[in-house]
Amino acid sequence: MSRAAESVPSGKPSGLTVAGARIDLIERGEGKPLLFLHPENGIDPSLPAIDELARRAHVVAPTHPGFGRSDLPKGMRTIDDMSYFYLDLLDQLALRDVAVVGVSLGAWIAAEIAVKTTAQLSQLVMANAVGVKVSDRETRDIADIFAVTEPDYLEMVYCDPAIGRRDYKTLPDAVVLAAARAREATARFAWSPYFHNPALNRRLHRIRIPTLFLWGAHDRMLSEAYGRAYCAMIPGARFELIERAGHFPHEEQPKIFAEKVMNFVACK
Amino acid sequence: MRVYQFSEQPYYPAWNEHSGSLRVIFPNRKCDPRVAADLFHRYYDEYQLTDELGLDIMLNEHHQTATCMSSAVVVGLAILARATQRARLLVLGYPIGHRPDPLRVAEELSTIDVISRGRLDMGFIKGIPYEIAASNQNPVHLMERFWEAHDFILKAMTTHDGTFNWEGDYFHYRQVNVWPRVWQEPHPPVWSTTGSTTQARVLGERGYVMATLGTGFGTRRIYDAYRNGYVAKHGKAPGADRFAYLGLVAVAKNREEARKRGELIAGYLRTSPIVYPPFRNPPGYLPPEDNARMMRGESPPRTYTKGGRVISMQTAPIDDLIDAGVLFCGTPDEVYDQLVAFCEHCGGMGNLLMMGHGGFLSHQQTVDNLSLFAREVFPRLKAYKQPDPEAALATVAA
Numbered sequence: 001m002s003r004a005a006e007s008v009p010s011g012k013p014s015g016l017t018v019a020g021a022r023i024d025l026i027e028r029g030e031g032k033p034l035l036f037l038h039p040e041n042g043i044d045p046s047l048p049a050i051d052e053l054a055r056r057a058h059v060v061a062p063t064h065p066g067f068g069r070s071d072l073p074k075g076m077r078t079i080d081d082m083s084y085f086y087l088d089l090l091d092q093l094a095l096r097d098v099a100v101v102g103v104s105l106g107a108w109i110a111a112e113i114a115v116k117t118t119a120q121l122s123q124l125v126m127a128n129a130v131g132v133k134v135s136d137r138e139t140r141d142i143a144d145i146f147a148v149t150e151p152d153y154l155e156m157v158y159c160d161p162a163i164g165r166r167d168y169k170t171l172p173d174a175v176v177l178a179a180a181r182a183r184e185a186t187a188r189f190a191w192s193p194y195f196h197n198p199a200l201n202r203r204l205h206r207i208r209i210p211t212l213f214l215w216g217a218h219d220r221m222l223s224e225a226y227g228r229a230y231c232a233m234i235p236g237a238r239f240e241l242i243e244r245a246g247h248f249p250h251e252e253q254p255k256i257f258a259e260k261v262m263n264f265v266a267c268k
Numbered sequence: 269m270r271v272y273q274f275s276e277q278p279y280y281p282a283w284n285e286h287s288g289s290l291r292v293i294f295p296n297r298k299c300d301p302r303v304a305a306d307l308f309h310r311y312y313d314e315y316q317l318t319d320e321l322g323l324d325i326m327l328n329e330h331h332q333t334a335t336c337m338s339s340a341v342v343v344g345l346a347i348l349a350r351a352t353q354r355a356r357l358l359v360l361g362y363p364i365g366h367r368p369d370p371l372r373v374a375e376e377l378s379t380i381d382v383i384s385r386g387r388l389d390m391g392f393i394k395g396i397p398y399e400i401a402a403s404n405q406n407p408v409h410l411m412e413r414f415w416e417a418h419d420f421i422l423k424a425m426t427t428h429d430g431t432f433n434w435e436g437d438y439f440h441y442r443q444v445n446v447w448p449r450v451w452q453e454p455h456p457p458v459w460s461t462t463g464s465t466t467q468a469r470v471l472g473e474r475g476y477v478m479a480t481l482g483t484g485f486g487t488r489r490i491y492d493a494y495r496n497g498y499v500a501k502h503g504k505a506p507g508a509d510r511f512a513y514l515g516l517v518a519v520a521k522n523r524e525e526a527r528k529r530g531e532l533i534a535g536y537l538r539t540s541p542i543v544y545p546p547f548r549n550p551p552g553y554l555p556p557e558d559n560a561r562m563m564r565g566e567s568p569p570r571t572y573t574k575g576g577r578v579i580s581m582q583t584a585p586i587d588d589l590i591d592a593g594v595l596f597c598g599t600p601d602e603v604y605d606q607l608v609a610f611c612e613h614c615g616g617m618g619n620l621l622m623m624g625h626g627g628f629l630s631h632q633q634t635v636d637n638l639s640l641f642a643r644e645v646f647p648r649l650k651a652y653k654q655p656d657p658e659a660a661l662a663t664v665a666a
Contacts, residue, residue: 077409146550147546147547149545149546168564168565169564169565173560176560177556177557177560179560180557180563181556183551184559186551187406187407187408187551187552188406188408191407192404192405
């Protein structure tokens with residue numbers, strides 16, 4: 001396998017260089033390859049959802065370029081750019097028959113990958129996905145997360161806002177910096193057009209692999225109607241709600257999230 | 269020293285009706301266009317008086333706010349290019365990173381330069397954080413866009429023999445050829461603003477006029493960063509004419525009246541930061557390292573008194589604002605002495621951007637403030653000998 005991975009023990013992310021950019025990468029578990037694409041708030045190696053998925057799959061969970069400690073390749077400005085970066089990563093790791101699982105911004109990346117080619121993909125799981133525009137120009141499909149206070153944001157994206165609360169005064173420097181970088185990177189890729197690619201709607205019909213939409217039922221950044229409309233654009237895609245979860249169901253219901261993913265991935 | 273009179277052209281009648289934000293989301297139903305018209309005519313009368321008094325003029329723009337009605341600064345420049353005779357017209361600034369079309373900016377400013385017969389000073393600025401919501405430009409790319417727009421505008425103003433091509437990261441044109449051609453050669457002077465030492469050094473390397481606002485007796489640090497950049501590129505110290513400072517000015521025959529005026533003008537400082545918190549720091553406006561420090565609650569103070577005490581411009585009493593060099597206030601003698609002390613602190617400051625109207629100051633008070641300043645303070649400031657530039661530079665190295 002042609003990879004430039006530095007092996008780091010004890011569950012810490014290792015490094016991988018793709019197209020000249022070094023990114024963090026978590027690799028855990030054995031079996032079917034599963035590419036986990038994290039949402040806009042970044043990825044924490046201690047996330048229970050990763051361990052839950054790694055019980056039954058070989059989880060590959062990169063930190064997106066520009067997030068965490070990962071480099072930002074020169075000129076990368078869009079999720080379209082990002083999707084090509086991940087196509088390079090799939091080639092470099094020589095992954096085949098991969099289930100791609102994305103949450104929110106990560107699901108947008110997954111969709112942008114899949115409309116280009118599904119040659120290396122087996123299934124697609126889109127959790128509380130952004131990426132498309134479904135309503136008219138004066139109806140805001142996706143709440144403006146940059147126009148609300150932090151407490152209001154947490155109310156918007158979590159069923160239980162306490163899960164998202166952080167006391168940055170007591171956290172390690174690297175964690176605070178990663179949060180700051182995540183906010184900047186999100187704006188870099190999702191500021192305008194806001195959290196979507198206007199061309200994606202017209203391309204989603206190209207996705208011809210089994211696709212599952214998972215939807216945290218208490219998401220107030222996106223509506224369930226938005227999720228169902230998005231789901232309807234991908235031929236044969238299924239839609240399932242996850243109760244007692246908001247915009248990040250992998251954080252609030254990691255066991256249920258992983259179970260739904262694994263059931264779907266196993267019975268293709 | 270040159271003195272540029274400046275007003276934000278505020279819509280102060282609505283200032284007491286906000287519910288937490290005077291900017292971005294404050295409904296324009298609070299703006300009565302008849303009242304706004306009267307205010308605009310009043311403010312332009314005061315600018316015409318400024319011209320007659322021998323002072324220069326500064327204009328700016330902000331968006332979606334009752335603190336500043338000048339949302340399209342080129343309109344004010346156009347009015348004053350025609351309605352004034354001699355004052356220099358400084359726009360500080362033009363937020364070129366926000367503009368969708370820098371060719372239009374080059375055309376607008378070239379036209380102003382011609383109509384005013386070469387009186388334009390071009391201040392190009394990043395814009396304060398609250399402007400992002402109005403333009404919706406990506407804050408992460410704002411400075412890259414700024415510098416590409418800057419490069420393009422200067423090229424457009426200095427190309428005279430036919431069209432040129434531009435295919436950059438942000439702007440694309442194939443046949444650029446600006447009419448009318450700028451009056452000043454090679455182009456109107458470039459100014460900018462900053463509060464950061466990193467950017468100050470960059471401006472020093474380019475030799476542009478650099479202005480700061482509200483930095484008080486912490487200004488020297490930023491000026492010195494400029495000096496370092498300037499000497500590295502130009503091999504000598506920058507003159508005082510490369511530095512500008514925006515200060516509030518309230519002058520009157522006696523101290524009591526001056527303080528009364530100072531408090532009214534300081535209405536600007538009291539209201540300017542009233543903005544709904546999410547718009548105060550859009551993502552990418554500051555580097556992640558700075559944001560990480562802010563998340564930890566470590567925000568660097570901005571305004572210092574002469575004795576090194578930190579003050580809040582929004583809430584500080586008049587005496588503190590005077591001690592900090594944010595407000596120059598008193599009799600003509602006192603104001604002159606305060607300004608000279610500030611110039612000495614700076615190691616030279618050749619352009620006072622004077623907020624001689626602000627907040628609730630009435631027309632009559634403004635006329636009196638400007639007239640008294642022009643008659644009794646300005647002649648002495650013109651005669652004042654700035655600190656030696658090389659001596660100021662020597663203390664930076666030391």
